[in-house]
Amino acid sequence: MVKIYYFISACLLLFSCNNNNTQVSSSDDIRDTISSIKRDTIVEKDTIAPIQAPKEETDEATKMILEFYDKYIRxxxxxxxxxxxxxxxxxxxxxxxxxLSNKLxxxxxxITEYRDMDPIVNAQDIxxxxLDSIKVKKINSKRYNVYRFNFYDKKYEIIKLKVAKKKDKYIIDDIIF
Structure with a gap:
């Protein structure tokens, strides 16, 4: 009888733990506004696929920013x-x-004349x-934040951008420090 009680208790405990892992966070609005590139597996650097905008609806400026960082980092x-x-x-x-705009x-x-870093990625090394962790978040119609993972500090670094529309396409007009 005691063994059955322990067995049922263990099953209930496992079931409740499993349910806790599948609950959706209350911050859905944050998740919806960040476009990112996620891959299921880590691959060799020669086989990393190009960054593509997520399948959900993404604005043109976000797509342009993701495309730029993909090409630039490669x-x-x-x-x-x-x-x-x-x-x-x-x-x-x-x-x-x-x-990028001519001004930028x-x-x-x-900046690169007196600082030993690349302001586009806000780092010395690239x-x-x-490419597996770049995220873009729209702040307003002209401001975007790019998040790239800092492997050394194990946290995301923020690169603040301003975009502008030139003719019929978006360009990165400024990086805010």
Whole structure:
């Protein structure tokens, strides 16, 4: 009789623990406003798939930001391209001209002259593994936050961006420090 009581108690305990893991957080509105890239498995850096916007509805600026960071981080991962340095540098500049305003490109040049870091990712080094954890959150029509995981501190770093519409597409107009 005591064994049956313990067995039933253990089953109820397991069942209640399982239910606690499947409850939805009350902060659904936060989850709905953050677009991110999630993968089920960690893969070798050569096989990381390109960042794609989530299947749920995502605005054009968010898609542009995700595409920019995907291309930028992949190109930086190829650097310094010892066999063809000029080509790699030009590819990086081409990505910057496509996604960044001229004002921001000039600002980045000034910042990198006196700071030993890349203001686009707000770090000294760039890791291809960031592509698995980049998230974008819309703050308002012109402001977006990009979250990238800092493996050393084990927390997300925030990169604050301003976007602008140029002709019929969005570009990153400023990085706020």
């Amino acid at each position: 190109q930086q991962d190829k650097m310094p391209c010892l066999d063809n340095r000029e080509f790699c540098e030009e590819e990086l500049r081409k990505i910057e001209r496509e996604f 490109i000039k600002k980045i040049k000034r 890791f291809i593994e960031w």
